[in-house]
Amino acid sequence: MDREIELKFLIAPEASDAILARLGADGAVRRLDATYYDTADHALRRAGFGLRVRDGDGGRKQTLKSASAGGVFARGEWEAPVSGPGPDRDLLDQTPAGRIVNGDVLAPVFAAKVERTLRLVEHAGAVIEAALDRGELQAGTDRAAVNELELELKTGEPAALFDLARDLMAHAPLRLSLVSKAERGYALALGEAPGARREAAVLTRAMTAAEAFQALGNTALGRLCVAAEALVDLPGPEALHNLRVAARRLRALLKLFRPVTGRLAARPASDALKVMADALGPARDLDVYIAGTWRPAVEADPQPVEGLGALGKALVEAQQAAYARALDAAAPGRFGLLALDIAAWLEAGDWLADPERAEVRGSSAKAFAADRLKALSKDVLKRGEHLEALDAEARHRLRIRGKGLRYAIDALATLFPDHPRRLERWSDAARDLQDALGGLNDQALGAGLAREAALVDGDPQAAYAAGALSAAPEATHKLMREAKAALAQMRDLKPFW
CATH class of the missing domain: 2.40.320.10 (Hypothetical Protein Pfu-838710-001)
Structure with missing residues (x-):
């Protein structure tokens, strides 16, 4: 060979x-x-x-x-x-x-x-x-x-x-x-x-932590490139969402393997991915708000509030501007260099020769993964102990940790074939927590973007409709119950690692 x-x-x-x-x-x-x-x-x-x-x-x-x-x-x-x-x-x-x-x-x-x-x-x-x-x-x-x-x-x-x-x-x-x-x-x-x-990358127990990181990084970067290509070729909500998820998954992977690479070594790639994800965020949040809040209100009979037509006009204008920024972030001239820099760092970066991290780089991928999953799950459960008492910032941090746990479970699953039912339950609970906390986050972001779009448009009817649609306490209570149920399920689960 x-x-x-x-x-x-x-x-x-x-x-x-x-x-x-x-x-x-x-x-x-x-x-x-x-x-x-x-x-x-x-x-x-x-x-x-x-x-x-x-x-x-x-x-x-x-x-x-x-x-x-x-x-x-x-x-x-x-x-x-x-x-x-x-x-x-x-x-x-x-x-x-x-x-x-x-x-x-x-x-x-x-x-x-x-x-x-x-x-x-x-x-x-x-x-x-x-x-x-x-x-x-x-x-x-x-x-x-x-x-x-x-x-x-x-x-x-x-x-x-x-x-x-x-x-x-x-x-x-x-x-x-x-x-x-x-x-x-x-x-x-x-x-x-x-x-x-x-x-997906198939990890084996014979791999070192560094080899596992490179295998996972290859897959994650490949998906990022495919998603960027798809968005440029055919812009739309699904393509935008896929690219944003791909960027977040790769960034979460960098964080997961930070003990292998070092925080400073991974920072340029992580920061570049965050800049790109931030450029995609407003378009995605507007897509979610339009599809999940504005359109159902328009299609309701009778319509719940006045001014929905004016708000729709403002939302479309904001959406077009947001998509222009998203497409700029995915354009070959900008995205190409980002992807190439990450590729070079994964394959030949200084982290591969850092003497201070030689031991952890060469450690068993399975042992490394077990330690990381244990630490992540413990952190998520501790932060979620008093969910209803958390302010918006603390809940946001919990959402980020929960998302990191879900991505880690997905990435590292093939190292732990001995307890498939346990793994499935952990994966389901992490997904349910992410969905519930993500829904709460979408509510807040979408309402804010709708108000901002209405203010830019300057139509008082649009502003009125944006404010009226923001008040949905029953949806908030439902998502909070789902998040608490997911956390409770996690507390009862036995580790699959």
């Missing part, structure tokens, strides 16, 4: 010339036609593998790639020449995929028809192969364009790879993508959005 470290970027077709000019030097142009194979139930895909047979200048080759091989952007690769048009089963049996296929029939799923322009670049003491691919994916009668740049480290330090990427990003819009051609091809064949079924 070879271990490759590579970065993949989506590019606009018109950016190709600028990228090639910046890379300099002459290179080869190759025609690469590949067919990807899997079992009828897509066992290889579910296990994180992509199997292709490709015809190119070097002849026909069979390649198996794994989703990860240790680092954030490292993948396992098994490649060998083949003679037939389909996969060589004997060669496949010599790889980890052999036991997954287990004799099942392999059939074509999709094909990739690509023209590849190659450049070999020397940069900061490293040798990097740049491959610019233009072509299409084909699945039956469906087609999807391919316009990608891949940078693969041949020799040298990973930091040079990221440095070259930053240089190119300054001259052309690049969108970091952790979705492979195989994933995009499967999505095309199955009618899915690219990256929509990106699998």
